[in-house]
Amino acid sequence: MRIVTAVLLGVLTSTGGFLDAGSISTAASAGATFGLSLIWPIVVGTLAIILLVEMSGRLAAVSGKAYSEALRERFGFAFYLLPLSADVISNGFLLAAELGGVSIGLALLTGLDWHTVLPVSALLVFAMVWRAPFGLIEDLPSILGLSALLFVVAIVVQPPSGDILQALAPKVPGSGSAQYLYLVAAILGATMSPYLVYFYSSGAREDRWSRRSLRINRMTAVLGNGFGSLSAIGILVACSVVLQPRGITADSLSEVGLSLAAPFGQLGAIGFGLILFACCFGAALEVSLAVAYDISQGFGWEWGEEKKPVEAARFNLVLIIYIAVAFTLAFVIGDPLQLALFASALIALILPVALAPFLILMNDADYLRDQRNGVLTNLATIAVVILAFVVAAASLALLLLTGGGR
Amino acid sequence: MWATAADRLRRGRRTPPVRVLLPPALVVALVAACSQGSFDRTASDTASTLLGAAATLEFVHAGKATVPYGRAAFVEYGSRLDGVADELATLPGAPPRAEAQGLVALVRAATAVVDDPCLDRTCDWQRQQRILESAGRALLAASGGQGGG
Amino acid sequence: MTTPGEWPGAEKGIRGALLVRDILDGQLETRDHRKVGRVADVAAVRDPDGTVRAVELRIGPEALAGRISPRLRPLVAKVLRGRFDHRIPVTEIAEVGPTIRLRGLSDDYAVGQAEDWVARHILRWIPGSGRPASSPLRERY
Numbered sequence: 001m002r003i004v005t006a007v008l009l010g011v012l013t014s015t016g017g018f019l020d021a022g023s024i025s026t027a028a029s030a031g032a033t034f035g036l037s038l039i040w041p042i043v044v045g046t047l048a049i050i051l052l053v054e055m056s057g058r059l060a061a062v063s064g065k066a067y068s069e070a071l072r073e074r075f076g077f078a079f080y081l082l083p084l085s086a087d088v089i090s091n092g093f094l095l096a097a098e099l100g101g102v103s104i105g106l107a108l109l110t111g112l113d114w115h116t117v118l119p120v121s122a123l124l125v126f127a128m129v130w131r132a133p134f135g136l137i138e139d140l141p142s143i144l145g146l147s148a149l150l151f152v153v154a155i156v157v158q159p160p161s162g163d164i165l166q167a168l169a170p171k172v173p174g175s176g177s178a179q180y181l182y183l184v185a186a187i188l189g190a191t192m193s194p195y196l197v198y199f200y201s202s203g204a205r206e207d208r209w210s211r212r213s214l215r216i217n218r219m220t221a222v223l224g225n226g227f228g229s230l231s232a233i234g235i236l237v238a239c240s241v242v243l244q245p246r247g248i249t250a251d252s253l254s255e256v257g258l259s260l261a262a263p264f265g266q267l268g269a270i271g272f273g274l275i276l277f278a279c280c281f282g283a284a285l286e287v288s289l290a291v292a293y294d295i296s297q298g299f300g301w302e303w304g305e306e307k308k309p310v311e312a313a314r315f316n317l318v319l320i321i322y323i324a325v326a327f328t329l330a331f332v333i334g335d336p337l338q339l340a341l342f343a344s345a346l347i348a349l350i351l352p353v354a355l356a357p358f359l360i361l362m363n364d365a366d367y368l369r370d371q372r373n374g375v376l377t378n379l380a381t382i383a384v385v386i387l388a389f390v391v392a393a394a395s396l397a398l399l400l401l402t403g404g405g406r
Numbered sequence: 407m408w409a410t411a412a413d414r415l416r417r418g419r420r421t422p423p424v425r426v427l428l429p430p431a432l433v434v435a436l437v438a439a440c441s442q443g444s445f446d447r448t449a450s451d452t453a454s455t456l457l458g459a460a461a462t463l464e465f466v467h468a469g470k471a472t473v474p475y476g477r478a479a480f481v482e483y484g485s486r487l488d489g490v491a492d493e494l495a496t497l498p499g500a501p502p503r504a505e506a507q508g509l510v511a512l513v514r515a516a517t518a519v520v521d522d523p524c525l526d527r528t529c530d531w532q533r534q535q536r537i538l539e540s541a542g543r544a545l546l547a548a549s550g551g552q553g554g555g
Numbered sequence: 556m557t558t559p560g561e562w563p564g565a566e567k568g569i570r571g572a573l574l575v576r577d578i579l580d581g582q583l584e585t586r587d588h589r590k591v592g593r594v595a596d597v598a599a600v601r602d603p604d605g606t607v608r609a610v611e612l613r614i615g616p617e618a619l620a621g622r623i624s625p626r627l628r629p630l631v632a633k634v635l636r637g638r639f640d641h642r643i644p645v646t647e648i649a650e651v652g653p654t655i656r657l658r659g660l661s662d663d664y665a666v667g668q669a670e671d672w673v674a675r676h677i678l679r680w681i682p683g684s685g686r687p688a689s690s691p692l693r694e695r696y
Contacts, residue, residue, distance in 0.1 A: 064653055072593065073580050077622045080580075104482060111474030113481045131683045247546055248458045251451050252486055254479030255458035261471045269471040300582050300593030302670060308685025313673035320681075334485055 007219045013142035014053075014224020015149075019231050020283030021101035022094060022190035022347075024276070025340040027232045028250035028259070030183045031239030033176070036160060036167035039233055041184045043168065045191025046229035048384045050221050052355065055362050055373070055381070056197045057217035060204035063367040067201040068297035070361055080298050083194070083357075086350035087294055091195055093343035095287045095326035099125065100336025101280030104253045108273035115331070122327040125284045129292075129319050134206045134305040137289070141282030148275045149227075150260060150268070151234025157263045160237050178401050185395040186341055189348030191232070192388070194355065195290035202293040206305060214371070235259070253337050288326070292318045348395040351388035359385060445499035448490065449509070449549035455486045456516050456542035459523070460535050466525055473525050480523045487517050501548060509548055516541035575599065575609060577651050583614070583643075584654040589661035591670070595619045598642075612648075612655075614666050615640030641666040 030038035056067050063070065072080045100114070102121040107114035128137055173180055209217065238259035239250055250256050253276060260268035260275075289305070296303035296315040303315040333339055358381055362373040373381065459480065466476040491513045495506035516538050524531040575597050583591050595618035598611040617640045621628035643657070643664065650656040661667035678684040 069582065073582070076580055077593075077595065077619055081623065104478070107478035107481070108475050111472075111477040114478060115481075130681070243458075246457055246461055247453065247542065248461060249450070249454040251454045252458065252479075252482045254462065254475075254482045255454070257475065257479070258458065258461055258465060258471070261465050261475075265470045266472050269465075269475045273475065298593075300590055302590045309678050309681070310674035310684050313670045313678055316678060316684075317673050 003216070006216050009139065010216055010220030011223040011227065013138055014220050015142075015146060015227040015231075017142040017145055017279075017282050017286070018225060018228020019145060019148050019235075019275075019279040020094075020190070020193075020287075021097040021280050021336060021340040022193065022283075022344040023187075023232050024101070024235060024253070024256065024279065025097075025250075025337045026183060026187045026190045026344055027235040028239045028243075028256040029337075029341065030187060031236035031259075032243040032248060032250035032255075034173065034180055034183070035240040035244055036162045036164055036237065037171060037173070038180070038183055038187060039164065039236060040168050040170050041187040042191060042229055042232050042236065044387070045188045046225055046232075048188075048192050048387065049196060050225045051377070051380050051384060052192065052197050052358065053200050053225060054218055054221035055358055055377075056201035057204050057209065057221060058214060058371055059361060059367060060201040061209040061213045061217060062211060062369060062371045064205070065367065066205045066293060066297050067197055068294045070367060071357055072298045072300075074361060074364065074367070075357060083350070083353045084294060084298055086353055087194060087198070088291055090343060090346040090350055091287050091291050092322070092326055092329060093339055093346060094193070094195070095284060095291075095322065096329035096333065097336045097340035097343050098280045098284035098287060099323075099326055099330045100334070100339060101253065101276055102284060103330075104336060105273050105275070105277030105280060108254065108257060108276065109270065115334075118327065118330060121281075121284075122323055122330075125281065125288065126320070126323050128285055129288055129305070129323075130309060130316070132305070134203065137285050137305060138203060141278050141285060144274065144278035145282055147271060148231035148279060149234070150264070150271050150275065151238050152230050153234075154238045154260060154263050154268075155234055158238075158241050160241050164233075164237070178398060181394060182345065182398040182401075185348045185391050185398055186344040188387070188391050189346070189351065189395065190340075190344040191229075192351060192355075192384075193344075193347055194351065195287050197354070198290040198294050199286045202289070202297070202303075211371075238263075251337065252335075256337075288319055288323055291322055292316075345395050345399050348391045349399075350392070352385065352392050355388050356385050445494070445497040445501070446549045448494060448497055449545045452487065452490050452494075452513065453542045453545035453549065455483050456513075456520075456538045456545070459483045459516075459520055460538035460542065463523060463525075463531055463535050463538065467527075467531055476523065476525045480520055480525075483520050484517075487513070487520055491517055505548070509544060512541035512544055575607075578609065578612065578648075578655060581651070582654040583612070583657060583666070585657050585659060585661040585664065585667065586649070587660045589667060589670075590654075591657075591661055591664060591667040592641075594655065596621060609645045612643040612645060613640065614643070639669070 027042065059070060060066055065073070068080075068084075071083065099118060099121050102124070103114040103117040106112070106117045106121065110117075204213070204217070207213075235256070239256060242259040242262040243250055243255060248255050248258070257269055257272035257276075260272045262268070264271065292315050293303060295301075295318050296312070299314075301314045302312040304312055309316040330336065330339070359378070361367060362381065363378065365372060462471060462476055462479045462483075465471040466473060471479075491510055494500065494513060495503070495510050500506050501509075519534045519537050524534050578594050578597055581594050583593060585591055592614045594612045595615060596613040597609050598613060599607050599609045601607050615637075616635060617628055617631045617637060620631040641664070643666070647657050647659065647664075648655055649658045657664065661670075674684070
């Protein structure tokens with residue numbers, strides 16, 4: 001019974017935790033601009049993140065090392081510095097976008113100016129990472145984030161005119177191909193975000209996973225991310241049905257909410273505010289913690305949410321500084337949706353550096369013992385790493401070509 | 407004899423610090439590139455915002471969105487429109503002067519609506535909706551985009 | 556002077572290389588289970604018989620800078636003047652395993668003080684920072 005509860009909770013939190021400002025923005029822009037034709041990168045990205053999350057959980061459970069710890073110890077400091085610096089920079093923009101998303105969610109519920117709410121959002125995030133136990137950090141925003149499944153219900157209430165299954169086949173349009181490909185890269189970057197790997201493997205260590213947790217790990221990774229991706233697909237379809245015919249390309253988060261207001265009325269509008277708040281809040285916690293874990297584990301400092309702040313002083317100092325910098329970025333740059341799109345494309349650029357080490361780590365007997373990757377898993381990992389390289393190369397060119405996808 | 411492990415591992419291999427400087431340099435270049443505007447891009451973005459604002463106004467008055475939602479949404483739309491009217495006519499790819507000035511006038515009128523939207527029944531919200539939609543469709547046409555609805 | 560043969564996990568014949576590889580970038584943990592950093596560098600000497608012996612663990616930004624580039628180390632040394640760099644004799648190693656377990660407590664090593672400094676000078680002013688587990692040093696705040 002305890003195992004069933006643990007699995008259920010893991011699946012629920014992964015489902016509710018799937019969406020963030022990046023995946024909401026990219027899915028909405030994709031649906032509003034290109035209709036159903038960009039569902040396939042969401043599916044591909046989901047399969048990839050299932051694999052990556054399962055591997056990072058297995059690494060932590062069997063070796064007792066989180067991903068950053070293993071990176072530093074196995075590859076040395078000079079190598080570790082590259083994914084670290086890329087991670088810190090790209091997640092800075094992403095955290096700024098998440099804080100903006102939290103603020104806009106709260107603003108849509110209250111009618112306040114989101115700029116006024118922004119300091120409150122940053123303080124809320126800080127308060128949670130400062131003192132909340134890890135279980136609450138994992139569970140609360142994700143349970144609230146299950147409200148995102150409202151987008152899946154929206155597909156049933158207002159189904160699209162096209163065939164979703166037929167739209168799964170990749171097909172680059174004649175016009176707007178640069179922007180199409182840019183969104184492909186951004187969707188993959190948003191779905192395969194490395195911060196998920198850092199956070200998940202550290203969470204496995206916080207929860208003291210062992211070999212007995214391997215089944216929970218697999219089910220959480222597969223079912224949680226699988227169900228979670230339905231929300232992202234739901235956003236894409238809803239925006240294609242409501243926004244695309246009106247010429248609205250989802251350039252702001254408030255526009256995205258209209259896709260739920262159309263079928264559900266005021267309930268949909270309120271629901272979107274809640275979804276935005278919950279998903280971006282949960283993601284803000286994960287992104288800030290992922291960076292703090294990455295730095296602290298890499299430099300060998302004390303770390304952990306189960307410890308009092310003074311017992312993991314430098315870990316918590318990193319959290320404070322990072323949230324402050326992201327708040328400043330959000331305040332100065334503004335426009336959370338554009339920030340999220342930019343961050344997702346930036347993340348797509350660094351994917352190879354963040355993910356390639358898996359190929360070596362997951363086949364290292366010193367770490368995984370008898371739980372090393374099988375042939376199929378290795379082939380899938382190679383495919384994901386190759387995909388990451390292709391996406392990174394394309395992302396750079398497309399970012400410059402499209403000037404940030406617009 | 408070598409002194410430290412770092413010396414030994416580095417023997418015969420130079421490890422320039424470029425790998426540390428590369429990500430920040432890349433980001434600076436990307437941010438600079440993404441900051442460049444063009445008429446088509448700005449016009450289609452602005453069109454989307456104005457059409458979104460028109461739809462929001464309609465939804466609020468049809469009871470499909472709450473007034474707080476509308477209020478917050480228009481603040482976001484206002485941020486997106488900030489400075490557009492001033493720079494639109496001078497962006498690379500802008501149409502001839504007369505046409506550009508016409509579009510600027512439409513954007514200014516639409517921006518005034520976004521800054522003071524009619525979210526209750528005490529004012530003529532349908533006139534505001536018409537202003538937003540006509541500006542949006544004109545910009546969409548000028549940017550070569552395809553309108554809907 | 557101790558020899559690599561006395562270290563847990565060391566093997567004959569390839570003592571020096573195995574020892575350095577096992578220790579470099581390893582997590583340092585004190586007897587009271589506190590993480591105090593990672594080994595940034597290992598200072599070693601080669602005996603006349605060819606055996607390589609690690610003598611000192613080095614932790615800190617100067618040692619790390621040397622891992623990135625030889626030109627960076629003197630620059631970092633000039634700026635930081637060795638304030639944040641620490642050396643631990645290999646005789647302090649009790650066990651090499653998933654972590655490098657040291658013989659002493661965290662208060663016995665200067666490298667563990669940075670954590671206390673941050674806690675004492677920065678975090679204590681923020682409500683909810685908590686009181687750590689009892690220790691003569693920590694009881695100050």
